[in-house]
Amino acid sequence: MTDLGRYQDPSAIQRVLHTARTVAIVGLSGNDLRASHFVGYYLKRRGYRVIPVNPREERILGETSYASLLDVTVPVDVVNVFRAPDALPGIARDAVAIGAGALWCQFGVINEEGARIAEDGGVTVIMDRCIKVEHARYVGRMHWLGFNTQRITSVRAGLQ
Secondary structure, eight states: OOOGGGGOOHHHHHHHHHHOOEEEEETOOSOTTSHHHHHHHHHHHTTOEEEEEOTTOSEETTEEOBSSGGGOOSOOSEEEEOSOGGGHHHHHHHHHHTTOSEEEEOTTOOOHHHHHHHHHTTOEEEESOOHHHHHHHHTSHHHHTTOOOSOOOSSOTTOO
16 A cells, blocks of 8 residues: 555645646546646646647647657656556656656556656655645645645544
8 A cells, every 4th residue: 555645745745836837737638527627727827837648639728739748848847647547657657758857646546656666767756636726725825815724625623
């Protein structure tokens, strides 16, 4: 079982969010009802350069979509993953190969081998966290409204 806590360090999350400018989203969908599309739209609206990585699409959110990370022609700060966990080792290898600063695995994208590959290649790993939620928590309105509790849940305290 993976120790997820080591991949959810608040200081690492904040460092990635505050230093990144370019986010390649692997599995970004052109369907605006999909979570990946909403996250890409959100990040783009917050000033990040969003690079779609999806071999089935030509353009997403007005940007050229690449078949793989290895095809991306600009430096990538964060590789954000919306794929099944078993795809993570290959994506991690590609993230290392392109010199990405961080590998950000969305909710449920948990793969210890992928995390190890990225870490061994010098890439920061954030796992089982949503980049949009964390951005809102540490940089966006939730932070400014005083909700920066490092915990988001719909369950009331004491009822768990």
